[in-house]
Structures are given as C-alpha cells and as structure tokens.
Amino acid sequence: MASSTLISDTEQWKELKAHVADIKKTHLRDLLRDDARSQSMTVEFDGILLDYSRQQATLETVGKLFKLAEAASLKQKIGRMYNGEHINSTENRSVLHVALRASRDAVIQSDGKNVVPDVWKVLDKIKEFSERVRSGSWVGATGKQLKDVVAIGIGGSFLGPLFVHTALQTDPEASESSRGRQLRFLANVDPIDVARNITGLNPETTLVVVVSKTFTTAETMLNARTLREWISSALGPSAVAKHMVAVSTNLTLVEKFGIDPNNAFAFWDWVGGRYSVCSAVGVLPLSIQYGFPVIEKFLKGASSIDQHVHSEPFEKNIPVLLGLLSVWNVSFLGYPARAILPYSQALEKLAPHIQQVSMESNGKGVSIDGVPLPFEAGEIDFGEPGTNGQHSFYQLIHQGRVIPCDFIGVVKSQQPVYLKGEVVSNHDELMSNFFAQPDALAYGKTPEQLQKENVPPHLVAHKTFTGNRPSVSLLLPSLNAYNIGQLLAIYEHRVAVQGFIWNINSFDQWGVELGKSLATQVRKQLNASRTKKEPIQGFNFSTTTMLTRYLQASADIPADPPTHLPQI
Numbered sequence: 001m002a003s004s005t006l007i008s009d010t011e012q013w014k015e016l017k018a019h020v021a022d023i024k025k026t027h028l029r030d031l032l033r034d035d036a037r038s039q040s041m042t043v044e045f046d047g048i049l050l051d052y053s054r055q056q057a058t059l060e061t062v063g064k065l066f067k068l069a070e071a072a073s074l075k076q077k078i079g080r081m082y083n084g085e086h087i088n089s090t091e092n093r094s095v096l097h098v099a100l101r102a103s104r105d106a107v108i109q110s111d112g113k114n115v116v117p118d119v120w121k122v123l124d125k126i127k128e129f130s131e132r133v134r135s136g137s138w139v140g141a142t143g144k145q146l147k148d149v150v151a152i153g154i155g156g157s158f159l160g161p162l163f164v165h166t167a168l169q170t171d172p173e174a175s176e177s178s179r180g181r182q183l184r185f186l187a188n189v190d191p192i193d194v195a196r197n198i199t200g201l202n203p204e205t206t207l208v209v210v211v212s213k214t215f216t217t218a219e220t221m222l223n224a225r226t227l228r229e230w231i232s233s234a235l236g237p238s239a240v241a242k243h244m245v246a247v248s249t250n251l252t253l254v255e256k257f258g259i260d261p262n263n264a265f266a267f268w269d270w271v272g273g274r275y276s277v278c279s280a281v282g283v284l285p286l287s288i289q290y291g292f293p294v295i296e297k298f299l300k301g302a303s304s305i306d307q308h309v310h311s312e313p314f315e316k317n318i319p320v321l322l323g324l325l326s327v328w329n330v331s332f333l334g335y336p337a338r339a340i341l342p343y344s345q346a347l348e349k350l351a352p353h354i355q356q357v358s359m360e361s362n363g364k365g366v367s368i369d370g371v372p373l374p375f376e377a378g379e380i381d382f383g384e385p386g387t388n389g390q391h392s393f394y395q396l397i398h399q400g401r402v403i404p405c406d407f408i409g410v411v412k413s414q415q416p417v418y419l420k421g422e423v424v425s426n427h428d429e430l431m432s433n434f435f436a437q438p439d440a441l442a443y444g445k446t447p448e449q450l451q452k453e454n455v456p457p458h459l460v461a462h463k464t465f466t467g468n469r470p471s472v473s474l475l476l477p478s479l480n481a482y483n484i485g486q487l488l489a490i491y492e493h494r495v496a497v498q499g500f501i502w503n504i505n506s507f508d509q510w511g512v513e514l515g516k517s518l519a520t521q522v523r524k525q526l527n528a529s530r531t532k533k534e535p536i537q538g539f540n541f542s543t544t545t546m547l548t549r550y551l552q553a554s555a556d557i558p559a560d561p562p563t564h565l566p567q568i
C-alpha cells in the first residue's frame, strides 16, 4: 500500500466489509460447536495461552485479516519500528521502547547509533543507586535511611509504573523484597493528591522522584515545587539534593529546577511517554521499592514478547492476532469499546494504564499522511478486575450493548487461600467466574430454554440473553514480575498493530495540546483577577459566568497568600 492510500480503499478492506454480512448470519453458539475451529484459534507462547474462538469470526475471517495485514504492510511496519526508522513522523522520532528491555548484547539502531549501551548505562546507574538507597548507604539530610518514595508524574510518567507497582505488591518475591518500604504516586495537580501522598510521611525518610519526559508538564512541575517546599521547609533547602532525584529526557531543565544532574536518570525522545514504563520512568522507582533483580525479570518478560512479535508468523503471533481482531471488532463489526477484565486484583491498574496506551495512541482522526479517516479508529477502553466488574457494568455487557471483552486469568494465585471444608479454594472460586463469563456472553440464553425452566411468560424477554458477544481469553501461568512484563508488552504491541493497520500515527498525541493552552489562558486570568482585580476578558459568556462565580465565591483568599501545605 502506498503510504498516501487509505487502508479503507484497499480491496482487502472492502472484502472484509462484504464479509460482515456472512458473519452476521452466524452465532457463536454455532461457531463454538466446531472444535477444529476452536483449536486453530488457540495459540500458546512462553507459557501464555490465548483463546480467540469466542470472536465473531471464522477461519475465513482470520484469513482475510491476514490479507489486510499484508495490504497494510504490517510486517514491514513492525520491521521499521525495530530498525529505528522515524515512524513517529509528526515528531520526527524513532519508536524504540523495545530497546529499553533488550539484552545487553543486542544491537538496536536509532539515527545510526546503537542505543542499547546507553540503555544499559542508565540501568546500571539505577541498579547502583537503588541498592544504595535500599541498603542505607544513601541517606537523607539528617542521616536517616530513606524508606519511602513519592514518585511525581502524570500520564505515561505515572500510569505504567502504578500498574506494575500494583501488580507486584502481592507477588511473594516482590513483597518480601519491599518489606518496610512504601512507594506512592503523586499525579494529580489537585492539592488533595498532595495531601494524600504526604500524609503519614516524614520528609527525613522520604525520597521524591520527579518523573517527566519533558520536565515542563504543568501538573508535575507544580507538584515537584510543592514537595520541594515540603522538604526544604522541614529540613532546609540544602536537603533537596539528598531527597529529590529526577527522571527525564530534559536534563537541562532538571538542573535548572535544582536537582543535581548526577541524580538524574535519562531516557530518550524515542521513548513515548505511554511506552516509557520500561525506562527509568518505571525502573527507578520500582527498583528502589522491589530491588533491581525483580525489575530485571519484568524487563525480561517484556523482551520475550518483543522477540515474539518481531519474529513469529502472524498465525501464532499473540499481539498481532489481538490487534487484527480489535480492528475487526471496531472497524468492521462497529463495536466502539473494549473491556479489559483481569481476574486478578493485582491487575486492578491494568485497564487505566492500557486506557492511555490505547486511547492516546489510536484516538486519531487522520491517517499518518494527514488524510481524514472515513472510518473510526481507536476504541474506548475501560475495565475492572473480575469479579468486581460482574457486580457493576456486566449487566450492560450481557444484555445491553455489545462490548468485546478481554478476559485475563492466572493459573496460580500470588496469594492462595484454602479453607478447610470449602468446595473450592478462593482462587478456584475466582477462576470459576473467569471460565464462566466468556461462555455466558457467547451462548446467551434463549426464550425456549427459559420456557423449559418454567419462567413466567412476562419475564421471558427480561431474562433472555441474546449471546453472540465476543471475547478473548488470555491465561497466564502465574503473575510474577516476568509475567507482568509479558502482559504489558502484549498490550503495547497490540495497540501498535492496530495503528499500523489503520495507518495512523500511534506515537504522537497532538490531541492533548488544545486543552493545555486554554488552561494557560485561564491561569493568567485567575492570577490577574486575584492580584490586580482585572476583569474577566476574552472568554465566552459561559466561561465568563463560571469564572466570575468561582472568583466571587473565593474572594476571601488573599491575593498573595503565604505558603501553606496540607495539614492532615
């Protein structure tokens, strides 16, 4: 496909469009009778089992999707990513998060330079620094050990590390190695988030890690200044050197902020924010919390999937299959959302993280060449761990709108519980639901079945489940650092695959800029109105009314208040 051609203009896309009518005639209830079909829709790699037999798809559909992948030059695009070409064309950058978890001897080029030695230089520095903090050879300004870490960052500088931290917290090895330590995340510029983060912490024993790719993000920088004040008002300004470190691509601004460049951990413009958890963004705070050896396992898990995506034929390639099926669901079957449903409480932050990875990457309206898309790209991602979600939004998924679901299960619980006399273990109870829900969605329940059960006629319609609702199931052997890395990389690559098929740029995010610049105008107005009583100017009636009310109702706040930090 020539780069300026819309994928929707290709024969392969049109064939899939025409094929939708064939699929609409089928029901998963019938498709699932064909064991040979189901068997060929099961793929295993490195301990992970993917079953996509509950997709509204036949083997013919999958064949057509592979042809679409060919038309979209998917293999070549994946290759171009791994070769360090500037596939993020609107920012003129390579996209090389795979280099962040490559082995020490790998060679991955960006702009003619092997970037792997730079990656390992930073990883070695993190290993050394995290060991010093953990062992107490790096202490705070008053000589006390730094037991607690507050990581300040937002978006990609927050969600990925929070996901991995939450997933590791209950892993036996990780929880053992983090005994006596706390890791907190300060993301929102809301001062309540500051209050929540510093409550119960002592500046003397706290290390603040400021994480920002650009080191200009308004929320992060204000939070960084706030915690700098928290430290220096308690321990004196010179304490900042011992209590604040940074992760950024912009080391000049780090130094300007007052953080010693020796205590800064670099990453590079070829790492997108939402793909940065495997850089110092995630590896530094997580290594301080859990120790570098645990986090190295996480990187190895992600690397295993990186190699799989790059080399495995599409028929057996888990992220490619998942990506193609998502394109099928969104662009052909017209399902705009996707539910991420991990049957593991440890994965409670997976959906929020993937929400950014997916929606910031693929929520685009034009092709990579700037041509408006005549089809919808991207999807609405949301989710909750099972079984909690079952008692919340599953009603809509079962009887309301059709939402393709990702069911993620784990064979061995991080924290098994067995109670003598119970029918099954607590984890088996959880997993009973993991196995049941996909079939409930696929098969549904017919009026005939209900009548046989003597359901009163006036309730039959209410109790009918139409079924034919698609899902995929992913079964992980366990949930240790390695598996968490695998899961992360599966989702990262799946999202990229979708973008490659849609021929959009999944690696820029211009859509976040407009709101930011309007907030700058409001910030200026608030300052001018509070300090110089300047009238509100340049806003429409609605915003002017709201701003007026806000300023009038908070007129008791002094124009130049003294520094005040949360007191709870």
Ligand SMILES: O=P(O)(O)OC[C@H]1O[C@](O)(CO)[C@@H](O)[C@@H]1O
Binding pocket: 154, 155, 156, 157, 211, 212, 213, 214, 215, 216, 217, 220, 273, 274, 360, 509, 512
């Ligand atoms: O790491 P930074 O530069 O502070 O950016 C934080 C986040 O802000 C965004 O630019 C969106 O506003 C994300 O893409 C990014 O992850």
